[in-house]
Amino acid sequence: MTMQLPIEGQDFASRPRAMTRERMRWYVDAQATAVANDGKPRFGGPTIHDDDDYARAQGLPGIIADGMVSTNWMLALLVDTFGPAAATVGRLRTKYVHPVYEDDVLISRAKVMAVTPDEAGHRIALDIRCETLDGTPVTVGEAEVLLPHG
Structure with a gap:
């Protein structure tokens, strides 16, 4: 990809x-x-x-909800955006900051904080979060994705 x-x-x-x-x-x-x-x-x-x-x-x-649901949704955003390597050679750290209740509607968001070239490609550092429709963060974290050269 x-x-x-x-x-x-x-x-x-x-x-x-x-x-x-x-x-x-x-x-x-x-x-x-x-x-x-x-x-x-x-x-x-x-x-x-x-x-x-x-x-x-x-x-x-x-x-x-178990916090892993929102973490999985955040990982899905990374994979949808950057491809399967986001799950295999990337990293994701999360912290659960607010409970998620039945019928809450959530959106995962990622913001690029840095793009750093190295011998393998470009490392993309991201702030990532999952939040309710009113913007209340429920899970926050950081991620890194490697985009290989080519």
């Missing part, structure tokens, strides 16, 4: 995506299935990610 070299200050954004109860549940069940590691689907819970009563008992208004 050949792309035009981005410039410092350039912004990229994903399409808006809704956080559904079903999507939130997938992460709980995926974790339980991975832990079991027996080839059979497992169902986790109760957790703050899938059980409203349990979440309320922990002081939340209802279930919240």
Whole structure:
């Protein structure tokens, strides 16, 4: 994939995506299935990610999304923008700063902070975040993508 070299200050954004109860549940069940590691689907819970009563008992208004959902959406923006190498030779660090509730609509955004040439290509340093439609950040971080020469 050949792309035009981005410039410092350039912004990229994903399409808006809704956080559904079903999507939130997938992460709980995926974790339980991975832990079991027996080839059979497992169902986790109760957790703050899938059980409203349990979440309320922990002081939340209802279930919240696992932070990995927003992190995955941020990685998807990088892959959509820069190609698959963003997931294999890039890096992404995130911090969860605000809960994501059922039916929140989120947008992932990345801003180019620096473009640095090196022997392998150009390293693109980005500030990246996932936010609600009103601009409230829910996950923030930094990323680096290598765009090879050619």
